[in-house]
Amino acid sequence: MSALNLQPLGVAVLAGGVALALVLIAWRLASRRRSLPCPVWLRWLVELDNPFTKTNRAAFIVETLAVKPGMTVLDAGCGPGRLTVPLARSVGPSGRVVAVDVQSGMLQRAKDKTQATGLTNVEFVAAGLGDGVLPESHFDRAVLVTVLGEIPDRTAALGELFAALKPGGVLAIVEVIFDPHFQSRGTVTQLASSAGFREAAFFGHSWAYVLHVEKPDTA
Numbered sequence: 001m002s003a004l005n006l007q008p009l010g011v012a013v014l015a016g017g018v019a020l021a022l023v024l025i026a027w028r029l030a031s032r033r034r035s036l037p038c039p040v041w042l043r044w045l046v047e048l049d050n051p052f053t054k055t056n057r058a059a060f061i062v063e064t065l066a067v068k069p070g071m072t073v074l075d076a077g078c079g080p081g082r083l084t085v086p087l088a089r090s091v092g093p094s095g096r097v098v099a100v101d102v103q104s105g106m107l108q109r110a111k112d113k114t115q116a117t118g119l120t121n122v123e124f125v126a127a128g129l130g131d132g133v134l135p136e137s138h139f140d141r142a143v144l145v146t147v148l149g150e151i152p153d154r155t156a157a158l159g160e161l162f163a164a165l166k167p168g169g170v171l172a173i174v175e176v177i178f179d180p181h182f183q184s185r186g187t188v189t190q191l192a193s194s195a196g197f198r199e200a201a202f203f204g205h206s207w208a209y210v211l212h213v214e215k216p217d218t219a
């Protein structure tokens with residue numbers, strides 16, 4: 001391919017990148033006024049395992065959470081199922097994953113992906129976190145990956161997640177600065193400790209991190 005042919009391609013890629021950046025900036029500004037869920041048409045972007053942030057990769061999140069065969073795991077705000085499938089593989093046929101999302105378009109994509117892999121150990125629930133639909137003391141592990149900032153009532157949502165975990169159960173909260181709804185470590189720590197959680201582990205840095213919070217054994 002000659003340099004002349006590359007030029008229009010380069011301009012198109014640049015224009016696409018600028019357009020995407022503008023959408024993300026507008027979305028971040030809008031999110032400050034009102035909690036808006038990630039639009040379903042952007043699910044292709046959510047599905048990408050970001051090569052620049054290790055702590056946001058599905059494999060890293062599942063591995064550091066020590067998800068084992070036979071466990072019951074909650075994928076809270078599962079989106080298009082980026083973590084649902086690896087979680088279901090890790091718990092195996094004797095375990096179970098419950099994937100919850102407030103948007104049916106996201107849940108449908110997660111369902112289609114799960115079915116395509118032949119996994120039968122996933123249950124899909126259409127609900128908002130904080131609505132009080134989750135069973136109590138039921139889950140060994142839970143993940144909340146780039147979801148917290150989209151939830152209108154974060155206190156209610158974390159309270160429900162706390163109640164839904166078994167004593168000793170661990171919730172992984174993942175945040176990354178590229179997300180228009182990014183939540184700082186300080187904010188997340190404060191919300192989680194108000195719900196009754198105690199910090200168990202931290203991976204990454206202030207702009208991209210995985211925070212493990214545990215429901216105390218005595219709770």
Ligand SMILES: C[S@@+](CC[C@H](N)C(=O)[O-])C[C@H]1O[C@@H](n2cnc3c(N)ncnc32)[C@H](O)[C@@H]1O
Nearest residue numbers: 037077078079082101102103106128129145150
């Ligand atoms: C940025 S996506 C992340 C999806 C997935 N966790 C991942 O990392 O690939 C955020 C998801 O949270 C969902 N969500 C937003 N508010 C929610 C709520 N109150 N309850 C349940 N899901 C919610 C959105 O519909 C969206 O699918």
